[in-house]
Amino acid sequence: MSCKKETKSQFEDVSKAPIITKPDYYSTKHLMECEDLKVLHASSNIKIIDFRKPDIFSKEHIINAVNIWRTDIEDDSFPYKGIMAGRTKIEDLFSRLGIKNGDEIVIYDDNGGCDSSRLWWVLKNYGFHSVKILNGGLTQWKHKKGRLTSKVVKYDTSNFKFPLENNMSLYADLEDIKSLIIDDNKILLDTRTDDEFSGKRQKRGASRGGHIPNSILLDWSHTIDFNASQKFKPYKDLLELYRQKGITWEKEIYVYCHTGVRSAHTTFVLTELLGFKNVKNYDGSWVEWSFNRDLPFKQDTITTLFK
Template identity: 75%
Template sequence: MIWKNKIAILLICFVSCKKDSKTQLKDMSKERLNSNTGYYSTKHLIECEELMMLQTASNIKIIDFRKPKVFLKEHIVNAINIWRTDIEDNSLSYKGIMASRSKIEALFSRLGIKQEDELIIYDDSGACDSSRLWWLLKNYGFHNVKILNGGFTEWKRKKGGLTSNFIKYDASNFKFPFKKNMSLYASLEDIKSLIIDENTILLDTRNEDEFSGKRQKKGSSRSGHIPNSTLLDWAHAVDFNTTKKFKSYKDLLDLYQLKGITKEKEIYVYCHSGVRSAHTAFVLTELLGYKNVKNYDGSWIEWSFNKDLPVQQDTITTIFK
């Protein structure tokens, strides 16, 4: 009987130690939310220390969202590479529109990503690019996504594992959930029909030179901004001079509220191609808890392409390639 009791004890210990890594990830996120961040939610945010503990788990896929040539030089161990051009619709006369469900499903299947996987996305641009992929996936009903706070910069600072080798997973048959969730999405028609009043804000998240029309970035057909827009550069939400991590809850809330961007208002964000504005959508909805935020997918590239739509300019333009 003694040996049977010992076996039973060993089995109990084994089962306890085999706690699913996804559950660990959720537990740590809850603990972190309750202890020190103060953010409205950390459901879609992960710190480097957490990833170091979980990066070899079978249900974790790490996405390096940087240009392929940068990825090949050095990246986080076990990361696979995706870039903006992989998730864009290339059938249009202008760039930047998000790719179809079927295109993303084919991409993920080719990369070996499965429906049950937890995706950890990082970049080296203050989570700007990562936020675009987060936003796209959320629109298509896929929520198992976390952004690495501080990205590649913070990972290197914490001496996380790096390599120039790349991993290849067996192909999968990835499918999005049947139901979409387009609550964060705004189309050209949505923006055209907007009535800007004290309850609605059209927020331009580009820099001052782009907003004024002094600078015209490649891909756009005209310079300036959509009439009645409010300017607030997305980059002010990140500690760019140090960690490239998101600023504190208080600093972020002060940043937006001082511009009159408050929680009870309906907010439509845009930038050059919907990437920087996706970052602002992440900050407002996930970190601050705003409920009425939509990101204009086509942003300035699409708006400026349509010559019948009005623009405002404040200065002489220099075109930047």
């Protein structure tokens, strides 16, 4: 939330062309289709962020995109990885990249929107709302014959600042999860794989395998059409997926994964696409929980360490 009066999004002034695609979701405020980006791509107030590893970005990316990766938006002062960076670090990063306060940000990746959702979630926490995820990411962009390049664009530096007030309505930390009492109206949702949940697989960065007691499992990737478009599945399919796990609108949902990336994706699906009102993403997730040896955990099998 900003202390200043909000102005009409400049995104609406870029082109009078109607939105080409209107998916049947609760909201598409933070979602963009590739057809629409092709129409609006040349706008001076749009900044496209390629949220992939730098070496992959350097080979090919959408024209005029700048590159950000997970480590750029992490707080490296913790003894484990993945914690969200502070406001100042991200403000400095955006300023170096030439991102301005009045820009509309479009983020894409090549992983079903998983990585893009993490940046969306961080920006929402700090009160910046002019951000959209490209539905289907680079895979869909290529399918729609979108232009690519290996040339890196550099914008003049800016003085990017977040609004004075945070908006942490989607945020949960370690203390929130420790004090969480699970009842019929509250759900702790693990969005990792079956093997991670059971403890069979321990990913690098975790101190042990397993899951937080009383959590239920729903792999984030089940919400994406990975066999074809890499776009989000239709509204009715998503809703049924969560209903099968007892996850309905009136519940309070706390989500976690390995480092809060996949669970940020689930937070996007639940809040933006389905309209859930009470969803929080545990920032430290399993990496932080497993680091604290005094905290309880459950493990269903013998653990094997994986990278």
